[in-house]
Amino acid sequence: MEKGSYYDSLHSDLVWACLRKNASFLVKQKSGKPIFLSREPLNPLNKHMYIYSGLLNDKALSVEPNKNNKGIVLLVKNTSKTSRNKPACLVNRICFSPRRPFSFISQHIKRFVLKKKYRPDLQEAALYRARLFLYSQRTTKKLPVKRYVKKKRSQ
Helix, strand or coil: CCCCHHHHHCCHHHHHHHHCCCCCCEEEECCCCCEEEECCCCCCCCECCHHHCCCCCCCCEEEEECHHHCCEEEEEECCCHHHHHCHHHCEEEEEECCCCCHHHHHHHHHHHHHHHCCCHHHHHHHHHHHHHHHHHCCCCCCCCCCCCCCCCCCC
């Protein structure tokens, strides 16, 4: 029995049937219409749905803020079969500096998705989150205080 063949035999539909109502990442909101959210690190929209689950899909992608809210990190699921038994190696991180403009980061994410043949719906979600995180990390410049000088009355 080769390494990783146990996980290859499990179908993702079977795993979803087990995780659908009893996942540790599941967040339920019961007031009004029930909403099910997820705290998975590889879930780009934080919706508890099969198509966005980073645990089930082989190719998953998401964006998080970097430490101390300086820059962002692109999280990519490692697709090699040997990393399935090593949870520490399951996620690759690509860091972006806060000095980089959003246009550079968006081009990099788009190129990565095209090159690695990831899903385009995850690309749009990752770009949306990257934009939100970058704009929230902006520092506002303080405007100088206007000082009014009293004019002397001419007599």
